[in-house]
Each structure stands twice: as C-alpha cells, then as structure tokens.
Amino acid sequence: MTTKLFGERVQRREDLRLITGQGRYVDDLGNGALAAAFVRSPHAHARIRDIDVSAALDVDGLVAIYTWEDLPERVRDPLPLLIPHPALTHGRTAYPLAREIVRHVGEPVVMVVARDRYLAEDAAALIEVDYEFLKPVVGIEEAAQGAHLVHQDVPGNAGAHLVQEVPSPQGLGAGEAIDAAPHVLSFRLDFERSASMPLEGRGVYARWDADDRSLRVFSSTQTSTSVRMAIASKLGLPLPSVEVIAPDVGGGFGVKIVHPWPEEVLVPWAAMLLGQEVKWIEDRREHFISSAHERGQVQHVRVGFDDQGHVLGLDVTILHDHGAYTPYGIIVPIITATQLLGPYRIGAYRVEFTSIYTNTVQVTPYRGAGRPQGVFCMERTMDRIAAHLGLDRTEVRAANFIQPDQFPYDQGLIFQDGRPLIYDSGDYPESLRMIKELIGWDGFAALKAEAEARGRRLGIGIGCYVEGTGVGPYEGGHVQVTSDGRVHVSTGLTSQGQGHETVFAQIAATELGVPLDKVSVVTGDTRRFGYAVGTFASRAAVMSGNAIALACRKVRDKALRIAADALEADPRDLEIEDGVVHVVGNPGASIPLGTVAVLSNPLRYAFDEETKRATQFSGVASMDRPPVDEGEEPGLEGRDYFSPVRSTFASGMHAAIVETDPDTAEIRILRYAVVHDCGRLINPMIVEGQIHGGVAQGVGGALYERMVYDGHGQLLNASFMDFLMPYATEVPYIETAHLETPSPLNPLGIKGAGEAGVIPVSAVIASAIEDAEGITIDRMPISPSDLHELRALAAS
C-alpha cells in the first residue's frame, strides 16, 4: 500500500502564506523600484500630431519620458502575432508605444518613469498630446460594412475569414441538408463583450544586473517561459541571461496569457537603460481599456431537423469582434466554431466566421474562450427545435447525443491546436440523467404550476457542453529528491490560484510513495524549468500533471535500482512507502529515499554525516563498475515531458431554476446544478472550487457584465462602479455532481477543469428565462431592463 493522495480532498498548500498576508504578488516585490506610468490615448481613433513633454520635465522625482521615437530597433517594432493562421490574412498588432496612429482608447502613447507612482502620474498628466481625430469604427456590424477602416490597409475591417464544412453521412452539404429537412428555423443571436477581470491587474517588475549583464523579470503572467523568450528577443539578450518569474498571480482567467504586453517589453528595457529597478502595476481603469476583452459576437443560424428533433443540417455564420489588434490570432472564433457542436452528432455542419477590426480594446481568450458563445448558439438552437416541435428540451438533446459506444468520435473539424476534433471519451446520456435528477427536471412542471398559482413566475433551463481541454504542444516536469528526503517538483507553466502546488504535490507524492509534506512544487519560474507553453485551455492538470507523473516514474525507477544495489535485492521486489524503500514483505530491509539520493551522487567530498556514505572510501561502491554507471546521471532526479496526440474532451451539463418578477423584471436564480466530467479527479475540493468560480463568472456574463462602448469608442463603464461583476449577493448556491470518464489519452486519465464552470451558464439562464417568460431569448446578458423591453416587444 503506497501513499495514496490522488483523488483526495487534500487541503491546499498555498493557503498559509495567502491567508497571513505573506503572498508574493508582483507589486509586493521591489519596494524601492522606480515606477512607470503611461499616457494612454483618450481617443478611439486618432493621428498623433505632436507630443509635448515640456510641462512634465519639472516634476520632482521624474526620471525619464519615452515615446515611440525614443525606442531602439526591435523594442520599437510591432508586438508579435503570437498565433499565425492561414485564414488570418490581415493580422495586425500594436506598437509598444503608439506610432502615429492610436486605434483604441487606452492605447499607450508615452511611458513615464519616476521615483514613485504618484510622481510618475503627476508627470504623465502634464504631457500634452495633440491628436487629429479619425472616424472611430465601433460595433461589429457597422465595422463589417467597412465604410470606415481601423487599419487603412485592411479592407472591410476583416482580419480573417474561415469556413469549415462537414457533409452529412449521406454526403449532403449543410445548405442542402437544411433545405431537404422537414423543419427549418433561422434566427440571429447576440453576445456582448465581457472580460476576464482578475482582481489583480497586470504588472511587471524588472531588475537589471549590470555586473553580469543579466535580467530578472517578475510578471503577472500566465506564461513566464514565453515572456522570457519574447524579452530576450526584443532586447537582444542571450536567453540564458534572462529569467522570468510569475510570482503569486492574482487571477488570470485568460487575459494574462497574452504576451509580451507593451509593458513587458518596455519596463525591462527601461530597467536596463536606466540601470535601476523599474516596476509598473496596472490600475483598474488601465485594465479595462488597455488589456483585453472577449465574447462579443453576432451569430446567424439556420437549422434543419426532423420530427424527433434530429438536427439534419446546421449552418452558422459568425461575426466576431476582435477589437483593434490580433496578437492572439483567431483562436477565439475558431473555438466558437468548432466547440459549438457540443455533445451532439448532427447531420451536415457548415460554419463561417469573419473576424472584424473595431476601434476597441483587443479581444483575446477569457475563461471559456469562445465556447460560451458556441454553446449559447447550439443550446438556443436545441431549445428552439424543442419549442417548434412541442417536445421536452431534454428529449431533443438526447435524440442528438453522441452515444458512449461511439468514442472516439470524430467531428470532422480542425480544432484550435491545428489537430482533428476527435472526442476521446464521455457519457452524455448518463450526464443528462444525472442533471435531470439533480435539478428535479421531471417534477418541475408541478412546481412551476404551483408557483404560478401564487403569482410567481418560474422557469427551468438546461445547457450542455463539450470542452476541448489539455491542448498541446507539451509541458514538462522536473523532480528531484535531495539527501534530506525532500522532493522538489518544478514545472514551467504558471499558477493563478488553481492550486497547482497542491495537486501536483498529490501526484508526486502518490507516484513516489512519499508523504505530502515532503513535496514542494514550483511553477512559472524559468530559473527552475525553462521549457513550457503556459496555463490556458484547462490544460495545466492534464499537461503538467502527466509530465510530473512521468518524471516521478523515472525517479522511482532510478531509486529502486540504487536501493536494490544497496539492499542486495531485486528492484521488482521493492516498494516505496512513506519515503522509505523496502523489500515487499520485509520492512526491515529498507533504506530511506534521502539515503538513496545520497548514494545516487558519488562524492569525493562529504559535507555532512549523511553524505559520508557516498564518498570514495565508504566501501559501498562496486570496484567493477564506474561510480556513475553508463546511461545514468548523478543525482536522484528526473525530467520528462508530456505531449499528447490531441486534446482531451471534458464535458458537462448545467441546469437552473430562475424566478422572474412579473413587475420589475428582476431575474433571480433559485437553484443552480452542475454535472461535470473532467475524467479522473485529482482533488475534488479544488475541482469544485474551479466550477464554483466558473459558474459565478458565467452568471456575470448571463445577467450583468457588458462592456458598454458609445459611438465614439469610449468605454462608458470602465470601473468597478459601473461594470457589474457579481458579489456574493448575486451568485446562487451551486449543487455539483461528478461523473468520471477517464481520458484514454494520458497516463493519469484526467481532463481539464479550469474553464468548465463558465461555459454553458448563459445558455442555461437564457433557457430558464425563456421557460419562465414564454418570450424568446436571443441575446446575452439579459438585464431587468432588457427583459422589460422584450416583454413590451412581445406584447406589441
């Protein structure tokens, strides 16, 4: 019996420092560093005529002012287009500081460095930028008409156009299949912008060591390895001279996967140039207008189906608003287009999207990353089919499910990783059975009627999704056992609250047979692990979890080989329990893992009592073999990588009961239920926490959050006063049940859990409001005023 921790509700190892105020977020570091602040464009679209800094020069504590003209080669170049795609024919990225044209409110124009942030902002406020106004392009459909352009060399404001088609089993195209279907519906859906909105904004702190010409950068990022490569490239430094560390990060939810941000290039550059530490911490308004948003889409749907609700053909045309620039390519609309199909096996499918420039903040993935829009589309479609046919909404869904014996199931599309969209495993009928039972679907009609008799209006809704998780290309893990018996695990991807220090330690402790408190985990520190992709797409547990497990297995094998030598036993007769290697059935014949670590490193010099065992006159070494055997390396450590052939596919179903107020149109969620399948659970407590947080963000997106731009491209609600994120008063109690269909694609059988909670919420709430009101819901979010207007419209 080895130490079994995988699957247990282990308390988090991160918590102690975080509940005692000892966390290390980027702004907690570098107290004496110079502070940067930015002059940002107040206009959505303008030409910079002149920048006059003279009034700022007298500010006490001012150190430097930089405009684009001041930047050297490479630093001054446009930021990289991170994910090129053949369909992104007109990809455009921003300059780190605006060059001639600004294309959204909030675009950085001037960088100021001063003794502290107050003074830097004093100086920034005194810098005069003279702008010539250009016509702002706002609104997806207005932009798509192309009357005015965001980039003069991008006709129609169309950055990308992509069509994917899957013919029906009979070889019909979607159009033909729809035309031939007994029933056809067509409609339009609207999805507003929201944003990741972590409580900690972005932040960068750079230390340049002029003596050894090395740079250490701390960034609140979801990918420290890639920030490191970008900085080395931009600043022309050798990669080994640059280290990037993601310290404690106060939430990411997608926005911090984008990199390098202008500030991630400029702050280290200024630190090098000035020979002093420089730090920039984003304030909330900056986060609203200078980072990234997501979600905004208009969808046009045509669907053909038979009398039982089988979808015979589906044609979806999407207009996607990607804002002013495309640093993250077209990942979001690709995910919408491909994950739209959810758990369903439909006839023919055709999806087309056009990704449009507007003079607004750029759009990059926010938790869910295009899936909430796709699921909204598919689930609204299912509800419309059910309404048209007079069938129960769950029956229509069940009629279209991929069955458990049909896995692996190929949807015939190309996914966001450039690989085929093939579902690995799942059990959708069981998931539906569970969610119906959990929410009380079959008994709801009676509940609703009873409420109605008392003047209350209730509705029930459901939403199903499939989420491609754990995308490649790879992650790695390094595991080292030291002579004190401690296990040091590192992986390159980063953490923003997911509990990686705990779950990766659970995996390592289980694999190595050591107590949990002997294991420590470091993530997102390039000094410890230089190769990584990053934390996004619900991939950390799948990718790094498996990489760490594989690295542990290497270490375990090596430990058993060395221990077998020392114990004169067969490695196959050994096991590791509680950090001690012993012969099965003979606990007396044992050696602690720490001692194995000592023996793994043949020494000339002893530095303590324990290490004397490994020195050259200790008598343990065989005289017939070299001290380090061929093919071996000194040290009890191992490194391995996990690179899957394709994504895993988690899935789930949510249901909710809402009440709408007949007078005020207030919408209250009375119950919210989740059935979730992310394969094998490493730590159910942490998975549930991820679900809760996701659902809360989903509730925000369904009922409250929208980025309100006016026709001039001004974001009118760029503060927490005006952008309504849910408080504890707005989030319902979430009832959760787990289904575990292991993934066959990785050794641990896990899928991802990070984004799941948020994905179907808008669809579920729309479904429930529609059920309560009998009014078609075709947009999200729905505020009481929206509902009031829809009621008035329906009544007229």
Added chain:
Amino acid sequence: MGEALHEITLTVNGVLREAKVPGRRLLSDCLRRELGLTGTHVGCEHGVCGCCTVLLDGAPVRSCLTFAVSVDGHEITTVEGLSGPDGSLSPVQRAFSECHALQCGFCTPGFLCSATALLRDNPSPTDDEVVEGISGNLGRCTGYQNIVKAVHRAAELMGDEA
C-alpha cells in the same frame, strides 16, 4: 518642489509605527510601501472591490479611500495582524483554508478582515447575514460559496473556543 511630508503615528497590528508621508498618500499605499505590509491588496483604487479592506479602530474600511494622514493616532489591523502573536491562525483564517475559500488569494485579505469584523459583531450570523456581511468584497475565483461556508465555519470555531 518636493512634496511636504507629514509625520504620522499609527498603531498597526498592535505595534506603534511611524511614517513620513505626503498628504495625498493613501493608507493602502502607506501600509504597503512605507510600512512594508504588503498583505493589504489594491484591486481597484476606487473603493469598490474591497481587496484593501483593513480594520480601523476595529471597523472595516477601504484603505484605498483613506488618506494615511487622516488616521494619524488610530489603530489599524491588517491581514498580517489577524494571527496571534505566536503566529497561530485566527478562526477565520483557519476556516478559510479548511473550506477552500480562496484560490488566487488576492481578494482574500479583504474578505478575512470583513469576516473578522462581521463575526465580532455577530458571532452566529444567518446565511443572509453572512452574505450581507461580505457583500462589500469582490472576488473573481471562488464564486463565494466556500467563503460563505468558511464564515459559518469560523463562527463555529469561535464558538468552540469561547
């Protein structure tokens, strides 16, 4: 044209602390920068998110909406001061960990301070009172469910210890 500095004396987490600050220095910045207590976080700088909540003479306040000079002579408790002098965790701190009431931890110090004040005034709150008591704090990770659970758990722990 350097700014005029004001000498202030605060009792922070039971310790008398002195600082020289410009009149416009926010209490949050003074705590973090002048006094090195970085446990108090700043999430919005306009008094909405509650990350910067500290206890001023026992009452929760937004330290980002408070000038440091305006609390000269007062008592402040920050997250660093919630544990006992021997480092033992307070019931609220223990309950937050036990109930998985934090993820990224950035909003947590504010919640801990709010919950501490809530339970001191109302040792056995109802569900509605807990939700009301933490409704001045924004979080983006937890969905609040486990925070509500943790506040109840902390009440239980405090009851056991009383």
